[in-house]
Amino acid sequence: MDAREVLEQVKSGGISVEEAERYFQKQPYEEMGYAKLDTYREIRSGFPEVVFCSRKADVHLKNIYKRLYEENGEVFGTRASVRQYEVVQEVLPQVVYDDVSHILKIEAKDKTRIGEIAVCTAGTADIPVAEEAAQTAEYFGANVNRIYDVGVSGIHRMLSHLDVIQRANCVVAVAGMEGALASVLGGLVSRPVIAVPTSVGYGASMNGLSALLTMINSCANGIAVVNIDNGYGAGYIATQINRLAVKGE
Template identity: 35%
Template sequence: MDNILELVDKLKSGKISLENFIKLYEENYILKHNDIHVDTFRNKRLGFDEVIYGRNKTVEQIKDIISLYEQKKLRFFCTGLDNQKLKELKLSFPNLIICEKSGTAKNFSSSKPRFSNSVGVIAAGTSDSKVAYEAIETLNALGIPNKKYIDIGVAGIHRFLHYMDDFKKHSVLIVIAGMEGALPSVVGGIFSQPIIAVPTSVGYGTALSGFTPLLAMLTSCANGITVVNIDNGFGAAMAAFRIIQQIENKNDR
């Protein structure tokens, strides 16, 4: 399969006709099945493969997507899966690697670390751990070194303080919290690295399924915190990936 830029060059130079260009592009870069259109060129554009959000897809839709990926021998990574979906997918695709802790599935082993910069994944409570593990699995899939710190929230701040020296070693910190969402402000007020805050839907009534920590993080007095959506461990990991990729690209120049 030619690189898309090579195909464009061949079209410009007249080595292939417009009709052949369209045919080759559709065959190699557009995977279609019913309402599914798989983006196979995302890695060339952005540096990472398309990731499938499985929460609102049926098992049959996810199976169709996996089949399309395997047909083209492409890597597959899916987030937002409950245990029932994971069980059904594993029955249909025995080689699928599933992780119940994170609600993810993939058809490849985690990449060896390909970056020198690392990410610290900090979760306020064990109730926030599924979001943390989603971030961790995504980082592993991208080949980013990471270390997890779970159940060290502000309700027992001494637990957090115990890891102060460890946090300094990471280039990016992902900070995950539900309830009142205070932990990212604490981290952002102490450490200079990019801080990516993730509100979770954990908490009693007035936590409002994550909106209270979301608003708290958006109005944090610790300057420069980045905030992603509620329970979006995947989005936090992708934000960290973009930052680290730019750091390392700059260092290679």
């Protein structure tokens, strides 16, 4: 439960004042030795803690997932492997793994989604990073429209979806190679564009550095850039923007 739910429970008589007091007396993180779970993060920021799965020891990952699920009723992790999915599944059989985005999650079934975010890719090879962004935004409560493979080598493909893109509260532009998609979208929409450079491309793309530099140097207005392949970061920021847009309606 978050702080508001605790207070509502006290108000309705669902829990006693003493039980609520014990909740608020908990330290703002849970010490596990190898990890300090930030159990108050949602209270501070509006979003619960997310697990970066890559390079975590099996026993650590298993226990972290189990504890976060017990605390929040759902849990979300990025950059997970098939092996890590199998490890977590030993203690949480309901966990779901997506082998495109490498997301490992248990999501609440009764979740309400608000607003609208458009996630666009230049090519099909950019979809894994785009899916990390899209599924992050969906997990945090946003409606997402996916518009994939609409890069500048065939710009008519993107223009045929322009109505969907322009009505979104935020646009995520995921592109490798030269990364031009973000600049094109920035010139066509009135809402913020979050550019995500990917490591897709030939040698001179330098594993996404060329796309990153193109996006940073864009002359289009309203473009912010996250790190190479950082779909999670883009999905998180897009969700924050979407929440503000819905709140301001």
